[in-house]
Amino acid sequence: MRATEKLLADYGFHGLSMQMVARExxxxxxxIYRYFEDKQDLLHQLYDHILSRVAQLxxxxxxxxxxxxxxxxxxxxxxxxxAYQEDAPLINRGQFENLPRRNTLEQQQLEQKLFSKVHxxxxxxxxxxLLKPLDNEILSVLGLEPSACLxxxxxxxxLHVDEKSRExxxxxxxxxxxxxx
Amino acid sequence: MRATEKLLADYGFHGLSMQMVARExxxxxxxIYRYFEDKQDLLHQLYDHILSRVAQLxxxxxxxxxxxxxxxxxxxxxxxxxAYQEDAPLINRGQFENLPRRNTLEQQQLEQKLFSKVHxxxxxxxxxxLLKPLDNEILSVLGLEPSACLxxxxxxxxLHVDEKSRExxxxxxxxxxxxxx
Amino acid sequence: MRATEKLLADYGFHGLSMQMVARExxxxxxxIYRYFEDKQDLLHQLYDHILSRVAQLxxxxxxxxxxxxxxxxxxxxxxxxxAYQEDAPLINRGQFENLPRRNTLEQQQLEQKLFSKVHxxxxxxxxxxLLKPLDNEILSVLGLEPSACLxxxxxxxxLHVDEKSRExxxxxxxxxxxxxx
Amino acid sequence: MRATEKLLADYGFHGLSMQMVARExxxxxxxIYRYFEDKQDLLHQLYDHILSRVAQLxxxxxxxxxxxxxxxxxxxxxxxxxAYQEDAPLINRGQFENLPRRNTLEQQQLEQKLFSKVHxxxxxxxxxxLLKPLDNEILSVLGLEPSACLxxxxxxxxLHVDEKSRExxxxxxxxxxxxxx
DNA sequence: CATGAATGAGCCTTCATTCAT
DNA sequence: AATGAATGAAGGCTCATTCAT
Numbered sequence: 048m049r050a051t052e053k054l055l056a057d058y059g060f061h062g063l064s065m066q067m068v069a070r071e072x073x074x075x076x077x078x079i080y081r082y083f084e085d086k087q088d089l090l091h092q093l094y095d096h097i098l099s100r101v102a103q104l105x106x107x108x109x110x111x112x113x114x115x116x117x118x119x120x121x122x123x124x125x126x127x128x129x130a131y132q133e134d135a136p137l138i139n140r141g142q143f144e145n146l147p148r149r150n151t152l153e154q155q156q157l158e159q160k161l162f163s164k165v166h167x168x169x170x171x172x173x174x175x176x177l178l179k180p181l182d183n184e185i186l187s188v189l190g191l192e193p194s195a196c197l198x199x200x201x202x203x204x205x206l207h208v209d210e211k212s213r214e215x216x217x218x219x220x221x222x223x224x225x226x227x228x
Numbered sequence: 229m230r231a232t233e234k235l236l237a238d239y240g241f242h243g244l245s246m247q248m249v250a251r252e253x254x255x256x257x258x259x260i261y262r263y264f265e266d267k268q269d270l271l272h273q274l275y276d277h278i279l280s281r282v283a284q285l286x287x288x289x290x291x292x293x294x295x296x297x298x299x300x301x302x303x304x305x306x307x308x309x310x311a312y313q314e315d316a317p318l319i320n321r322g323q324f325e326n327l328p329r330r331n332t333l334e335q336q337q338l339e340q341k342l343f344s345k346v347h348x349x350x351x352x353x354x355x356x357x358l359l360k361p362l363d364n365e366i367l368s369v370l371g372l373e374p375s376a377c378l379x380x381x382x383x384x385x386x387l388h389v390d391e392k393s394r395e396x397x398x399x400x401x402x403x404x405x406x407x408x409x
Numbered sequence: 410m411r412a413t414e415k416l417l418a419d420y421g422f423h424g425l426s427m428q429m430v431a432r433e434x435x436x437x438x439x440x441i442y443r444y445f446e447d448k449q450d451l452l453h454q455l456y457d458h459i460l461s462r463v464a465q466l467x468x469x470x471x472x473x474x475x476x477x478x479x480x481x482x483x484x485x486x487x488x489x490x491x492a493y494q495e496d497a498p499l500i501n502r503g504q505f506e507n508l509p510r511r512n513t514l515e516q517q518q519l520e521q522k523l524f525s526k527v528h529x530x531x532x533x534x535x536x537x538x539l540l541k542p543l544d545n546e547i548l549s550v551l552g553l554e555p556s557a558c559l560x561x562x563x564x565x566x567x568l569h570v571d572e573k574s575r576e577x578x579x580x581x582x583x584x585x586x587x588x589x590x
Numbered sequence: 591m592r593a594t595e596k597l598l599a600d601y602g603f604h605g606l607s608m609q610m611v612a613r614e615x616x617x618x619x620x621x622i623y624r625y626f627e628d629k630q631d632l633l634h635q636l637y638d639h640i641l642s643r644v645a646q647l648x649x650x651x652x653x654x655x656x657x658x659x660x661x662x663x664x665x666x667x668x669x670x671x672x673a674y675q676e677d678a679p680l681i682n683r684g685q686f687e688n689l690p691r692r693n694t695l696e697q698q699q700l701e702q703k704l705f706s707k708v709h710x711x712x713x714x715x716x717x718x719x720l721l722k723p724l725d726n727e728i729l730s731v732l733g734l735e736p737s738a739c740l741x742x743x744x745x746x747x748x749l750h751v752d753e754k755s756r757e758x759x760x761x762x763x764x765x766x767x768x769x770x771x
Numbered sequence: 772c773a774t775g776a777a778t779g780a781g782c783c784t785t786c787a788t789t790c791a792t
Numbered sequence: 793a794a795t796g797a798a799t800g801a802a803g804g805c806t807c808a809t810t811c812a813t
Contacts, residue, residue, distance in 0.1 A: 075774040184387045188377050206365045223404035256799040437795040546749045550739050568727045585766035618778045
């Protein structure tokens with residue numbers, strides 16, 4: 048899986064062949080098939096693997112006793128920082144997003160669990176009347192997704208985001224999800 | 229190009245073969261090559277084609293004499309509506325985003341021009357002190373991107389968004405880009 | 410046919426497509442098929458065409474009243490010179506030789522006739538006891554073929570042949586076909 | 591390579607497809623690509639392979655202590671005989687000649703070495719004043735090339751060469767390269 | 772368990788030939 | 793007679809997957 052991730056990051060989704068993965072991993076082609084059903088399975092498992100790393104990175108340094116705004120801020124910046132990780136889980140984000148995804152219930156419950164800290168943040172915020180009474184998924188799209196989106200554009204050079212703009216974008220996201228009289 | 233678009237929407241970027249395109253279009257394989265240099269060229273041209281349709285759909289029923297909020301609202305809902313278009317430009321959005329893109333200056337100027345109404349909206353808003361003084365690109369990510377993102381999730385069934393939620397999301401996006409005392 | 414010859418000389422046997430020929434000739438693709446049965450026929454006819462030009466070039470400035478040696482010498486040098494012709498019949502020689510050839514009797518009789526001056530030279534030489542009593546075809550291989558072979562190698566740079574060597578080679582060919590007590 | 595050689599001999603350079611080679615060799619198409627980079631590489635390697643067989647056949651039964659004329663005679667007849675080899679290296683000669691050739695120095699040195707016996711023959715002959723003082727390459731064209739050329743024509747039926755004629759042609763070639771008073 | 776040679780369907784692209792205009 | 797768009801078989805090559813060792 049490490050090999051696959053590296054190749055995906057370096058060469059993109061095309062040009063990912065099982066023989067390349069095998070060579071990079073230092074094993075024979077056939078060996079892969081003892082641990083993964085087929086290519087699709089490898090990609091699925093990689094998705095899960097990366098997703099849990101992403102979840103870990105997003106929620107690191109966040110504890111449930113921090114103030115809500117503080118938690119949001121930390122997560123938002125964690126997402127931003129993820130793009131610069133040397134050990135590249137998200138550099139792949141571009142690629143990662145279109146990894147084939149299972150759409151099973153199990154999968155959704157897994158994601159639910161991985162991002163429970165995020166959900167807790169949103170639930171508490173709504174309970175306090177601080178956040179808008181929207182579905183967590185929607186709050187996520189409004190409040191956190193833009194961080195990933197901007198980071199990606201920043202990284203690919205489509206758009207330069209300086210520190211001040213980044214801070215303003217963070218605040219704007221907060222504005223999006225909080226109640227305004 | 230219509231055939232390509234359909235196949236892209238149905239089967240995704242991978243598994244798009246020239247043979248399939250030809251069959252779907254009801255022509256012989258070789259015929260494609262009379263109108264497109266190669267597969268890459270077909271994809272590039274398709275990108276341009278869709279982009280201009282997207283621009284047209286996003287900005288339809290928007291005129292520069294409408295109030296700012298009204299313009300924003302119309303665009304946001306246009307984006308939302310795009311996902312339901314029978315003749316599917318955005319169903320592909322998921323796929324569309326990773327169509328190979330030329331990154332020439334020309335291309336960027338073209339995009340600039342196609343979305344000039346959007347840019348004008350943002351510029352006026354900033355001039356009036358109504359909108360936050362951020363780069364248009366950033367405002368776009370904060371204010372409009374979530375519409376596409378939610379519509380996509382709604383359509384794929386990952387998330388159900390009722391009319392009230394949609395309205396709330398729209399307002400939240402407006403909150404994100406406007407100044408607050 | 411002129412177009413075909415040019416393309417053959419420039420790009421070789423591969424990369425000779427009917428559409429290229431048409432474009433070079435300034436006509437539509439289909440037009441070719443009004444004048445030639447198919448590609449093979451075009452090539453056959455081109456072969457004949459070039460062969461007659463070759464015959465003309467080989468035997469130019471040769472008349473039956475010249476001394477035998479003089480005639481031989483002229484032909485040998487004509488062959489050598491052919492390689493340098495601007496209007497390229499033989500530059501193609503490399504390519505020309507593996508143009509598809511019909512092997513009919515007619516064809517052989519045609520060639521017989523085209524090179525009648527050569528045959529007359531050999532017949533007279535044998536009658537006078539000056540040349541070896543061998544089949545004309547064999548005399549041709551021994552006496553004239555080497556000129557083409559050397560010129561080709563000289564032209565492709567495989568081998569440098571200066572004027573003195575060329576003269577010596579000519580004499581050696583004469584030695585090959587003449588009687589030696 | 592054996593399959594390629596056979597197909598080349600039977601159907602010529604054009605009309606040699608990797609699929610055909612695979613079928614003839616009794617393997618799958620893809621298998622070829624485990625042993626050869628691509629078609630060009632296959633042809634290059636085949637060229638080398640055949641060339642070394644040709645060199646071996648041309649110089650077999652020739653040792654440096656044999657009289658010069660004897661050596662020449664043996665080689666000349668070896669070349670002639672090559673055309674009749676069941677296991678067909680030279681039947682291809684026609685085709686063989688226009689196999690794509692690398693033109694590297696290495697290649698030339700290899701050829702030099704393969705045919706060193708021929709070069710030695712010519713060098714000794716010139717040293718003794720028996721042969722004309724010409725470049726070895728030229729002597730080769732004058733003295734040995736005609737053997738291949740005649741054999742080829744004989745084999746394709748263009749020309750019938752009986753034993754006596756063959757002997758005379760051999761002598762004529764000797765006349766071509768030797769000094770005369 | 773691990774190997775890696777072998778497989779063969781499938782991909783992109785070319786091009787000789789046809790035929791409605 | 794000329795056109796040139798359309799055809800579709802075939803070509804070179806890749807790669808997910810299998811299986812005998």
